[in-house]
Amino acid sequence: MSGDDQRLLGSADESDLTITGPGDHAAGLPAVTVAMRRALKEMGPVRTARTLLRVNQPEGFDCMSCAWPDPDPEHRHRAEFCENGAKAVAEEGTKARVTPEFFAEHSVGDLLQQTDHWLGKQGRLTHPMVKWPGSEHYEPISWDAALQVVGDHLQRLGSADEAVFYTSGRASNEAAFAYQLFAREFGTNNLPDCSNMCHESSGVALIDTIGIGKGSVSLEDLYSADLIVLAGQNPGTNHPRMLSALEIAKRRGARIISINPLREAGLVNFRNPQYPRGIVGRGTDLTDLHLQVRLNGDLALFQAIGALLVEWDAIDHSFVDAHTQGFGEWRDHVAGVDWEQVEAVTGLDREQITEAARMIADSQATIYCWAMGLTQHRNAVATIKEVVNLALARGDIGKPGAGLCPVRGHSNVQGDRTMGIWEKPPPEFLDALAAAYGFEPPREHGHDTVECIHAMLEGKASVFVALGGNFLHAAPDTALTAEALQRTALTVQISTKLNRSHLITGRTALILPTLGRTERDEQASGPQFVTVEDSMSVVHASRGRLDPASAHLRSEVAIVTGIAEAALGPASVVNWRELRADYRLIRAGIERVVPGFEDFEARVVQRSGFVLPHPPRDSRTFVTGSGRAHFTASPIEPLQVPPGHLVLQTLRSHDQFNTTVYGLSDRYRGIEGGRLVVMVNRRDLAAMGLRAGDLVDIVACWDDARERRVRDFRVVEYDTPVGTAAAYYPETNPLVPLDSTAEESNTPTSKSVLVRLERSAAGDQ
Numbered sequence: 197m198s199g200d201d202q203r204l205l206g207s208a209d210e211s212d213l214t215i216t217g218p219g220d221h222a223a224g225l226p227a228v229t230v231a232m233r234r235a236l237k238e239m240g241p242v243r244t245a246r247t248l249l250r251v252n253q254p255e256g257f258d259c260m261s262c263a264w265p266d267p268d269p270e271h272r273h274r275a276e277f278c279e280n281g282a283k284a285v286a287e288e289g290t291k292a293r294v295t296p297e298f299f300a301e302h303s304v305g306d307l308l309q310q311t312d313h314w315l316g317k318q319g320r321l322t323h324p325m326v327k328w329p330g331s332e333h334y335e336p337i338s339w340d341a342a343l344q345v346v347g348d349h350l351q352r353l354g355s356a357d358e359a360v361f362y363t364s365g366r367a368s369n370e371a372a373f374a375y376q377l378f379a380r381e382f383g384t385n386n387l388p389d390c391s392n393m394c395h396e397s398s399g400v401a402l403i404d405t406i407g408i409g410k411g412s413v414s415l416e417d418l419y420s421a422d423l424i425v426l427a428g429q430n431p432g433t434n435h436p437r438m439l440s441a442l443e444i445a446k447r448r449g450a451r452i453i454s455i456n457p458l459r460e461a462g463l464v465n466f467r468n469p470q471y472p473r474g475i476v477g478r479g480t481d482l483t484d485l486h487l488q489v490r491l492n493g494d495l496a497l498f499q500a501i502g503a504l505l506v507e508w509d510a511i512d513h514s515f516v517d518a519h520t521q522g523f524g525e526w527r528d529h530v531a532g533v534d535w536e537q538v539e540a541v542t543g544l545d546r547e548q549i550t551e552a553a554r555m556i557a558d559s560q561a562t563i564y565c566w567a568m569g570l571t572q573h574r575n576a577v578a579t580i581k582e583v584v585n586l587a588l589a590r591g592d593i594g595k596p597g598a599g600l601c602p603v604r605g606h607s608n609v610q611g612d613r614t615m616g617i618w619e620k621p622p623p624e625f626l627d628a629l630a631a632a633y634g635f636e637p638p639r640e641h642g643h644d645t646v647e648c649i650h651a652m653l654e655g656k657a658s659v660f661v662a663l664g665g666n667f668l669h670a671a672p673d674t675a676l677t678a679e680a681l682q683r684t685a686l687t688v689q690i691s692t693k694l695n696r697s698h699l700i701t702g703r704t705a706l707i708l709p710t711l712g713r714t715e716r717d718e719q720a721s722g723p724q725f726v727t728v729e730d731s732m733s734v735v736h737a738s739r740g741r742l743d744p745a746s747a748h749l750r751s752e753v754a755i756v757t758g759i760a761e762a763a764l765g766p767a768s769v770v771n772w773r774e775l776r777a778d779y780r781l782i783r784a785g786i787e788r789v790v791p792g793f794e795d796f797e798a799r800v801v802q803r804s805g806f807v808l809p810h811p812p813r814d815s816r817t818f819v820t821g822s823g824r825a826h827f828t829a830s831p832i833e834p835l836q837v838p839p840g841h842l843v844l845q846t847l848r849s850h851d852q853f854n855t856t857v858y859g860l861s862d863r864y865r866g867i868e869g870g871r872l873v874v875m876v877n878r879r880d881l882a883a884m885g886l887r888a889g890d891l892v893d894i895v896a897c898w899d900d901a902r903e904r905r906v907r908d909f910r911v912v913e914y915d916t917p918v919g920t921a922a923a924y925y926p927e928t929n930p931l932v933p934l935d936s937t938a939e940e941s942n943t944p945t946s947k948s949v950l951v952r953l954e955r956s957a958a959g960d961q
């Protein structure tokens with residue numbers, strides 16, 4: 197298949213496109229209505245009532261839509277969920293089913309003709325299925341036989357490093373811990389995860405500067421901040437419950453600066469659907485200052501703010517002296533900032549930047565929040581280090597109402613990393629694993645996401661196992677990723693729902709259907725619960741209550757331990773059957789290996805769980821080698837954009853969860869009925885001789901001979917800075933070159949892809 201092959205993309209538009217333009221506020225009555233309508237349609241009234249009232253409640257399950265923390269039980273709403281959480285629950289709780297009859301009726305070739313939206317709407321997977329080499333159909337297979345296929349393939353490998361074990365951030369702590377334990381006993385650190393494409397840049401930057409790769413704030417801090425900076429994040433769509441926290445902060449007097457090339461609805465105004473006045477009233481104006489920065493302009497922006505803080509001596513010298521190193525170099529570096537360059541790179545003028553710096557200088561406690569708008573660029577790590585510089589300069593770490601807040605995506609992506617899902621495990625973690633289980637884990641680093649695609653392309657990895665996710669459509673450079681997967685001997689997808697990664701496979705392919713968060717998990721010792729960690733390091737329990745979608749489903753823990761038994765045989769040092777029967781034994785293992793989990797079982801069943809230690813937050817302690825937090829000085833290296841080209845960001849609509857398309861309504865941006873659109877500034881359109889509604893191909897510009905093109909996108913005139921554009925992920929992933937990644941974190945540069953627009957061969961219609 198070629199890169200723009202329709203079958204690979206699954207993006208044929210069901211389009212009935214209408215453009216009404218962006219709205220100015222998020223949530224309110226339409227959100228409630230949409231949430232309930234979707235839930236009722238997918239789940240019916242009984243399941244809707246049973247699930248939605250349990251979302252994020254102490255005795256309920258953790259919402260799988262994002263990693264935003266839950267308020268204390270006393271402050272929790274009866275309905276602690278948002279529109280997009282309700283859609284996520286409905287997507288999993290749906291009554292539709294993908295059965296063996298479905299696969300008998302539809303060949304893989306047929307399914308490839310369908311869109312991702314259609315595939316998702318077919319419902320929950322019900323049986324383990326296999327596609328044998330040369331076959332066009334999946335057929336049912338027993339669990340024992342399926343696990344044997346995996347075990348046999350793994351045992352046949354010349355080296356354990358020829359296997360890759362991918363994880364998507366929805367896996368529970370228990371499943372993740374068992375999975376990495378198995379991979380390491382098997383002999384590899386090839387444990388790439390979605391984090392490699394997501395917040396890896398944040399982890400790398402934070403470990404280097406403050407000694408721990410996690411955020412340093414609690415919800416209480418957010419409520420009591422003086423100033424909140426929101427950079428590169430669209431909370432109204434992707435973390436809607438965060439808006440409630442911002443609203444509380446605002447009412448307590450906080451100010452908010454948003455930094456975003458787009459004026460996202462939630463950043464401007466919020467009508468809290470939890471309160472009657474939010475449904476009918478005018479809501480809360482959230483943002484005090486919006487900086488419409490150009491894509492990838494943030495490093496220059498933060499450096500310029502730093503220069504002003506230095507110039508005004510708005511520096512917390514006692515904090516800097518007591519807790520940091522490198523201040524002098526940073527001060528001299530930012531003092532030399534070239535304002536002309538800053539204005540060109542940011543697209544902002546000096547007055548706007550000065551206003552932001554003034555707000556930071558006047559604030560006694562500032563919190564910096566960020567997400568994909570900062571992490572998915574070539575210089576993402578340097579940009580986030582620049583955020584840290586500002587926090588250090590103002591002493592905004594380890595005090596109430598202040599700190600660093602990378603806002604995580606997948607609901608347990610942070611927990612999975614804590615559990616050791618990491619291709620570069622720290623030596624202390626491996627030492628603890630060795631001591632607890634009595635085997636020597638591999639020490640050599642494994643492959644991250646991009647490296648494992650290369651390994652598969654080069655024939656160095658031939659078994660690919662995915663604990664959740666949709667690797668084909670999450671990874672960059674869709675055509676190359678497809679080629680990589682197709683070169684393997686075996687692909688194994690542990691999934692709840694059908695997606696394109698089930699259709700582009702290795703020679704043999706397995707679908708192992710699993711329980712979701714909402715469902716009861718019964719094992720030999722009785723009902724089980726699992727645990728997760730949110731974006732603010734709070735660990736708590738999650739219990740599903742619904743009947744499983746099918747009697748043939750197994751839990752993620754049961755599948756992972758089953759694979760381990762099949763691959764390792766009786767020689768394994770771990771009693772996998774016991775772990776499967778009683779998850780408390782897995783938690784006992786976690787307690788022995790991972791610091792901060794002392795007395796895990798007793799503490800996690802408390803109503804709101806417990807908070808993991810975070811030395812900078814707890815005591816201004818920095819475990820960096822030097823014992824101090826590090827200022828860093830990074831050069832500003834503007835993107836070189838050839839004439840006639842645009843910088844494209846690939847982002848989420850309001851109606852999807854990553855690669856799962858819920859529907860075709862990007863309501864807050866006023867784009868309805870289709871997803872094959874590219875948002876472009878009016879002046880660029882004029883310069884290119886294009887008009888809103890024209891059909892174009894988007895062609896990536898990269899220094900190899902490969903053509904990266906997506907076809908027949910509708911031009912939408914949109915308020916994005918001149919020279920920049922936006923289009924939806926995953927339809928535009930074919931444009932992200934595999935080797936265009938962030939320095940140090942190797943995260944694909946999904947928010948700065950150089951492209952040009954070509955009038956489509958299909959012509960104007």
Ligand SMILES: Nc1nc2c(c(=O)[nH]1)N[C@H]1C(S)=C(S)[C@@H](COP(=O)(O)OP(=O)(O)OC[C@H]3O[C@@H](n4cnc5c(=O)[nH]c(N)nc54)[C@H](O)[C@@H]3O)O[C@H]1N2
Pocket residue numbers: 261262263280394427428429430431433434435455456457458460489490491492493494567568569570604605606845846847848849850852853854855947
């Ligand atoms: N409903 C829903 N919830 C989700 C998800 C979902 O798909 N749907 N996904 C989950 C996951 S895994 C994640 S990681 C998060 C993602 O949450 P977000 O990071 O909010 O997701 P994106 O849609 O990628 O939005 C990126 C935002 O950054 C801005 N941006 C892009 N480039 C730049 C830049 O160079 N500078 C600045 N300052 N801003 C920029 C964009 O305009 C956009 O507002 O959400 C999680 N929650």
Ligand SMILES: Nc1nc2c(c(=O)[nH]1)N[C@H]1C(S)=C(S)[C@@H](COP(=O)(O)OP(=O)(O)OC[C@H]3O[C@@H](n4cnc5c(=O)[nH]c(N)nc54)[C@H](O)[C@@H]3O)O[C@H]1N2
Pocket residue numbers: 363364365366367390391393394395568605606663664665666667669670671672690691692693694695710711712713752846847848853854855856925926928929932946
């Ligand atoms: N161009 C571009 N690419 C991106 C991004 C971007 O902004 N732009 N964002 C990146 C980011 S931030 C992320 S996090 C990745 C996401 O990458 P992934 O995590 O790999 O992708 P998802 O779409 O979240 O995975 C959806 C699938 O997970 C399965 N699933 C759902 N629930 C469960 C469950 O409970 N258990 C199991 N086992 N499976 C389940 C279903 O089969 C569903 O089809 O994509 C990245 N790719």
Ligand SMILES: [Mo]
Pocket residue numbers: 390393394395604605606
């Ligand atoms: Mo993510």
